[in-house]
Amino acid sequence: EVQLVESGGGLVQPGGSLRLSCAASQFTFSTYWMSWVRQSPERGLEWVANIKQDGSEKHYVDSVKGRFTISRDNAKNSLYLQMDSLRGEDTGVYYCARERPHDYGANFDLWGRGTLVTVSS
Amino acid sequence: DIHLTQSPSTLSASVGDRVTITCRASEIVNIWLAWYQQKPGKAPNLLIYKASTLKSGVPSRFSGSGSGTEFTLTISSLQPDDFAIYYCQQYNRYSYTFGQGTKLEIK
Numbered sequence: 001e002v003q004l005v006e007s008g009g010g011l012v013q014p015g016g017s018l019r020l021s022c023a024a025s026q027f028t029f030s031t032y033w034m035s036w037v038r039q040s041p042e043r044g045l046e047w048v049a050n051i052k053q054d055g056s057e058k059h060y061v062d063s064v065k066g067r068f069t070i071s072r073d074n075a076k077n078s079l080y081l082q083m084d085s086l087r088g089e090d091t092g093v094y095y096c097a098r099e100r101p102h103d104y105g106a107n108f109d110l111w112g113r114g115t116l117v118t119v120s121s
Numbered sequence: 122d123i124h125l126t127q128s129p130s131t132l133s134a135s136v137g138d139r140v141t142i143t144c145r146a147s148e149i150v151n152i153w154l155a156w157y158q159q160k161p162g163k164a165p166n167l168l169i170y171k172a173s174t175l176k177s178g179v180p181s182r183f184s185g186s187g188s189g190t191e192f193t194l195t196i197s198s199l200q201p202d203d204f205a206i207y208y209c210q211q212y213n214r215y216s217y218t219f220g221q222g223t224k225l226e227i228k
């Protein structure tokens with residue numbers, strides 16, 4: 001089955017760190033841009049970061065620049081998000097999402113089930 | 122960043138009704154406008170891309186239209202499975218943003 005499975009979420013104190021992972025299966029992971037998207041009742045759906053197929057290009061939403069780092073390992077069909085200096089507003093469900101090529105309009109056609117990150121003391 | 126505003130925030134309707142959700146952008150969005158459906162406890166599911174192109178497998182009762190800064194999602198005849206939250210999403214200058222969502226509930 002074509003799928004994305006996130007892991008690594010949990011409870012962390014403000015200022016702490018967490019590393020999320022996303023395992024891809026049954027598609028050619030190395031040919032897609034990949035993103036992290038988060039969701040919370042307060043902030044709604046928010047795109048966080050993305051990374052090019054070969055990892056040579058990365059982009060971030062302003063609110064996480066300098067704190068979060070996206071990376072990938074194509075040999076392991078895996079996507080990662082290193083989150084440092086976490087804040088309460090980073091709390092939410094984090095989804096790994098596959099980006100469609102821009103010929104198809106720049107959107108997300110495959111999502112994982114999400115992993116919950118809670119930042120609280 | 123381009124801001125997307127959806128209206129209404131909540132829509133009450135009955136099975137068989139025709140409903141329309143609007144998404145307004147703070148700046149011109151070319152064709153990079155998509156619509157998603159999300160059900161409780163699940164990830165969003167892509168319905169429409171490039172403003173009006175139905176993703177394969179999505180029922181034809183869903184349709185999208187619009188250009189520039191105003192876009193609409195229409196469901197021609199609501200089915201019980203359609204009661205969910207709907208989001209619009211745009212892409213511009215290496216950044217994606219989503220609308221705040223429209224909850225479609227049973228009247």
